[in-house]
Amino acid sequence: MMNELSILSTVKLNNQVEMPLLGLGIYETGSSRQTQNAVAWALEVGYRHIDTAKLYGNESDIAPVLQKMSLARNEVFVTSKLWNSDHGYDKSIRAFNHSLERSGLGYFDLFLIHWPVEKLRADSWRALETIYQEGKCRAIGVSNYTIRHLEELLGACKVPPAVNQVEYHPFLYQKKLLEFCRANNIRLSAYSPLTKGEKLDDNTLKTIGNRYGKSPAQIMIRWVLEQEVIVLPKSARQSRIIENAEVYDFHLEESDRKTLDALNQDWHCTWNPTNIV
Template sequence: MTKSILDKTTTLNNGVQMPYFGLGVWQTDNRTAQNSVIEAIKNGYYLIDTAKQYGNQAGVAKGIREGLRQTGGNRKDLFITSKVFDGDAGYDSTLHAFYDTLHELQLSYIDLYLIHWPVNERYIDTWHALEKLYKDGLIRAIGISNFDNERLQNLLDHATVTPAVNQMEYNPLNQEKEIHEMAKMTGIQLEAWSPLGGGQALNNPTIKQLAQKYNKTAAQIILRWNYQQDVLTIPKSTHQQRIIENTQITDFELSNEDVQKIHKLDEQKRTLWYDDFYWHNPNDPNNHPESIEVWDDTEEYKN
């Protein structure tokens, strides 16, 4: 019997086992996030990825509780990721933000906690806060997100703990080959956000041809390619059928020739990068780090 992708794990550089595949909840409101998490847990998902910036941690918390109730599962079987919000960057503010996240998620520890974006002049202090929380046993693994190689090297020069994960936008149209290579060299696991690359990647003619060849969906082709590149993936889905369908990628393997076809699709086309954010320069008078994504309905949802 073919082992499900949901049962496959990788060993992080600190020895922690992390699932290869999970659910992302970016751009979903609380109620949608709750329902997605419930369906994911009911269908065997262990890895759930959220962040304060998404404004849906309250919904994720309810989804975790209800999903475990319906399945009879245990918290220790799940792998929960959250991230330091950009506006909380800094040592003391990160410590306070972490405890707020624990409270909102209704958890006693986080499996993986990431710096969401490397806010200039603050991400070193933010990392030192994560190191303290990690050494205090409140986080099983710490990592980064959206760090280019220059910022990663700067972090490594000041760190006492090497990041376990770098979560990047990674898909056929944006393959981040240099960042992936440095991650391998430094023992950091690459994880993909937006692993399906949205409509452009899913509708790419090469991907569609491969889907027809392997009798799979375009999403399954991309997710299988991610897996064969040793990249962890957290595709977002709010539909039960796709939550299940996305995991069905271990009963086939892309040939080397077809992998190379996908490699050639790289356009180095990021949808978000540093210049898209005011907080890139914390000293900019127009800096608005307190903003959270527009789908934040936390207060309404709690009421």
């Protein structure tokens, strides 16, 4: 476990790029105005990492906020993703260029294959390698890849993935995947870390939270951070964006961490890539 985590804590990717551990997820944050508000609130509190995707329709809502807040491009880490209908070598290159153009950001810090689309994902990965080698994004990676998908990719790639972004929370504690990623120098990134809100009433989370004066959401975020896993809570509300970042004034006791580990039910609240061949 890292000793002193802070909102500015970063981890080093396999190409030495520093990636902030805490990021704001902006899937379904509402209108452009609402999304820009959410991004601004997050940046005001000190988040320095935003997770978008073509699918979310809001890649263009980050640059205007940086400009308004007079933040330099290199002060904020931005991830976007290749959508499923854009797979294949040429289509991936085109889709990336469109995303980048739409974003107005000049470059992405990280670009991910959103989902391991059958038959086409290997060609798409070659496109990401080209994009990376041309310097249009600082790192490339994947999302929703299981160990099998990663083994296939590692066996064929020239540039290994820096990140695998997957659903990850105490009810889906993907320990084997985490260990595989660690062994292969791939950083795990946790999406839907708040179980989309579905488990926030869980009694174990509440009991542990009460001990630290923290909410179930804060307990789940801290559980991820203490594993040096990147965490991407989403909220479009200012009070929750602040709450989700107030996780740096306590440590989980070993016994509580074990109790949280034991909540695992292999339960997915988003999509499940296990059967994708």
